[in-house]
Amino acid sequence: MPQILDNALGAVGNTPLIRLDNIKRELGLKCNLLGKVEVTSIGGSVKDRIAKAMVEAAEKDGTLIPGKSIVIEATSGNTGIGLAMACAIKGYSVVITLPEKMSLEKEAALRAMGAEVVRTPTEAAWDSPESNIGLAKRLAAEIPHGVILDQYRNPNNPLAHELTTGPEIIEAVVSTPSTTAHPSSGKVDVFAAGTGTGGTITGVSRAIKRTGHNKSCIILGVDPVGSILALPESLNTTGSGEAYIIEGIGYDFYPPVLARDEEHISSWVKTSDDESFVAAGRLMRSEGLMVGGSSGSVLAGTIKWFEESEEGRRIKETEGANVVILLADGLRNYIGKKWFIDMAMNSKPPQVRELLTKILGRDPS
Ligand code: PMP
Numbered sequence: 001m002p003q004i005l006d007n008a009l010g011a012v013g014n015t016p017l018i019r020l021d022n023i024k025r026e027l028g029l030k031c032n033l034l035g036k037v038e039v040t041s042i043g044g045s046v047k048d049r050i051a052k053a054m055v056e057a058a059e060k061d062g063t064l065i066p067g068k069s070i071v072i073e074a075t076s077g078n079t080g081i082g083l084a085m086a087c088a089i090k091g092y093s094v095v096i097t098l099p100e101k102m103s104l105e106k107e108a109a110l111r112a113m114g115a116e117v118v119r120t121p122t123e124a125a126w127d128s129p130e131s132n133i134g135l136a137k138r139l140a141a142e143i144p145h146g147v148i149l150d151q152y153r154n155p156n157n158p159l160a161h162e163l164t165t166g167p168e169i170i171e172a173v174v175s176t177p178s179t180t181a182h183p184s185s186g187k188v189d190v191f192a193a194g195t196g197t198g199g200t201i202t203g204v205s206r207a208i209k210r211t212g213h214n215k216s217c218i219i220l221g222v223d224p225v226g227s228i229l230a231l232p233e234s235l236n237t238t239g240s241g242e243a244y245i246i247e248g249i250g251y252d253f254y255p256p257v258l259a260r261d262e263e264h265i266s267s268w269v270k271t272s273d274d275e276s277f278v279a280a281g282r283l284m285r286s287e288g289l290m291v292g293g294s295s296g297s298v299l300a301g302t303i304k305w306f307e308e309s310e311e312g313r314r315i316k317e318t319e320g321a322n323v324v325i326l327l328a329d330g331l332r333n334y335i336g337k338k339w340f341i342d343m344a345m346n347s348k349p350p351q352v353r354e355l356l357t358k359i360l361g362r363d364p365s
Helices: 021-027 049-058 077-090 104-111 132-141 158-176 199-210 273-287 293-308 310-316 338-345 349-361
Strands: 017-019 033-038 068-073 092-098 116-120 146-148 190-194 218-224 266-270 322-327
Touching: 017 158, 021 033, 021 273, 021 293, 033 158, 033 218, 049 077, 049 158, 068 077, 068 132, 077 092, 077 104, 077 349, 092 104, 092 132, 104 116, 116 132, 132 146, 158 199, 158 322, 190 199, 199 218, 218 293, 266 293, 273 293, 293 310, 293 322
Parallel strands: 033 322, 068 092, 068 146, 092 116, 190 218, 190 322, 218 266
Antiparallel strands: 017 033
C-alpha cells in the first residue's frame, strides 16, 4: 500500500523483475529471460542496499557517532552514491576515493549530495598506497573520527542481498503463476550477475540456496577481461591486467566478501568492453531499459553461456526455466561517456531515417 516514507532510504531496493521477451524472441530462447532492474532503487543502483545496511549496522553498534564520524570509502562510485545519500539524510560527512576511470557523472552525483571526492590512479595495484583502497586507509588513519565501512569485508554487504535482493527475486518468481503464454518452473533456475565486491552474487546465491528455494540453482559470475576474479584461473590468462572501460565489476584481488567457490558460483564467463556495450545497447533498443555498462556485460556473458556451455544450451532449450540477470545501475552514470554517445548516435532506425530523409531532403541528423 502507498504510504509516506520517513526519508529516501525507505525507497531503497524493492526493484522490479521484468521480462526481456523481445530479446528472448530475438535469441530464439525457450527459457524465460528476466531482468532485475536496480536503477529504480532511489540512488540508482544495486549498491544503495548495502550502503543503507552498512550505515544502519554501524550506527547500531556504535561505530558511527552522529555529529562526529566522517565516512570514508573506496568505491567505483555506486556504493559511494548510496553512502552519500544515506549520510546526507543522517548528517555525516563523506569522503569517497574514486579511481580516475570512473565517470564524471558519478563524481558529480557524489558532490551534489555533499560528498568530497578524491581521484586515484586507475592502474594503481589495490594494495599500493596510491590506490583508492590504499588512500582511504591513509585518510581514515589521519582524519579524526574517520570510519571506513569497508564494503570489501563488511558482512552487511552480502547480507543486504541475502535479505533483500534475493528474496525479492524469489518472491516475484514464486508469486507469478505459470501460464500458456508464460510457462514457469516456479523457481529461479539461473542467476547471473557481474562481480565487483561479489556481495550481490554471494548474497543472492545464499538466499536462493540456503533457504532451500532451489539448492541446484545455477549461479553465473560475469567478470571482465583484464580482471582476475573468474574460476578456473585459466579463464583470466587472456588479457590479464589489461585496462577495461566497464565500471563497477572486476578487480585485481579477491574481495573477502566474494564467496569464490563452486558452492556459491557454478560457472564464470569473461566479457569484453565491446560486447558489453553492444549488449547494453540491445537492452535499451529492444527492451527500452536505460541501463549501465555492467548490465550489458551480464547480458553478453549470459548469451555467451547459452551458446558455449553444455548447461547453457540445455537451459536455453528448457521451456519455463527462469534465467534472472542482474542489471546493476542506469544510464545516468554514463550519459556523457564516449561508449554511450557513440552507441546512441550511431543507432539509426533505418525505416524512419529513410522517410525523414525523403521528407526533409537531407540526412535528419
Ligand atoms: N555493476 C555496477 C555498475 C556496480 O557499481 C557494481 C558494484 N561495484 C557491481 C556491478 C557489482 O556489485 P558487487 O560489488 O555486489 O559485486
